[in-house]
Amino acid sequence: MAASAEAGAPFRSGFACFVGRPNAGKSTLTNALVGSKVAITSGRPQTTRHAVRGIVHRDDAQLVLVDTPGLHRPRTLLGQRLNDVVRATLSEVDVVAFCVPANEAVGPGDRFIAGELARLPKRTPLVAVVTKSDLVSDRDALGAQLLAVCSLADFVDVVPVSAVSSFQVGLLADVLVSRLPPGPPLYPDGELTDEPEQVMVAELVREAALEGVRDELPHSLAVVVEEMIPREDRPADRPLLDVHVNVYVERQSQKAIVIGAKGARLKDVGTRARGQIEALLGTPVYLDLHVKVAKDWQRDPRQLRRLGF
Structure with missing residues (x-):
């Protein structure tokens, strides 16, 4: 997402953190700003399980977006550790963007997060981002939501956006960049994320496995890439990467759901994930x-x- 630098204006660089309750649209917005898929997305809460960095390169700035797990009242040790990830990230960034969906009333989860943000040093600017604005066609309803969000904290700016329709995504980048300190680029030109390839591969498998599952199963899914090795004795013009992956669940009944009747569901997960992995790595893949x-x-x-974790 390019922007022209004003004559004499300093180059800016720094970190902006997206925070919000689960399924507030943080990962989709991160991908829209970066212009490439760096974070997996799903309609399921707690899709994001670690801080994912996406890098926006501009003529006038380098904006490093940190997409975090949804901040929530934890019911498991995993939930506590995900919250710890968010709190550690909040303490290290230059600006915090609090994401609240336009189509859902402000609720206890948002107020819980506002309480967490109130503990931040006063020097950390807070920007309210009203996501999924394309889902609200009534301007009065959107205006009422903006007012409700404004009441949560002392925000320096409020920006309604839609990652799906690209509504005001560029404006949000301008707002976040304006809050960064002057400084040189933090990452090489063209680098879109600092995620290790094995982590991204595991996330793409988990994204595919999340599709269509129900009830508590999404929370019980974990994915680990055990090995990624080039197949031996392949000609240079026909490489093949063997990727061995374990998908973990918590109960035997969940294992049966993930595999599906006669292995059909797991085969479908593998097909969808392999396409994404090959696009990411730029090489044919055998996914085990x-x-x-x-x-x-x-x-x-x-x-x-x-x-x-």
Whole structure:
């Protein structure tokens, strides 16, 4: 997302954190601003499980967006650790963007987050971002939502946006950049994220596995890439990367759901994930998926460590 630098204006660089309750549209907005997919998206809460950095390169600035897990009242040890990720990120960024959906009334979850933000140093500017504005066609209703959001905290700016229709996405970038300090670029030109490839591959598999699942299963899914190795004895013009992945669930009944009748669902997950992985890595991939049970891993410190939390 390019912007022309004003004559004599300093180059700016720094970090902006998106925070909000689960499923507030933070990851979709991150991808829209970066102009490429760096964060997986899903209609399921708690899709994002770690801080994902997306880098916006402009003529006048380098804006590093940090998409965080949804801040919430935790019911598991995993939930507590996801909240810890958000709080650690909030303490390190130059500007915080609080995302609230335009089509959902301000509620206890938003007020819980506002209370967390009130603990930040006063020097950290807060920007309110009213996401999913394309879902509200009534201007009066959108105006009422903007007023309700404004009452949550002392915001320096309020920006309604739609990542889907690109409504005011560029304006939001301008607002965030204006709050960054002068400084040189923090990442090489053209780099869109600092996520390790294995982490991104695991996330793409989890995104595919989340499609169409129900009830509590999305929270119980964890994905670990065990190995990524080039296939030996392949000609240089026909490479193949072997990617071995374990999908973990908490109960045997969940394993059956993920695999599906005669393995049909797992095959579909593999097909969709492989296409995304090949696009990411730029090489043909053989994706080897296995589903395993890690009983109650969300509440087990030892298993959480093994799964990367």
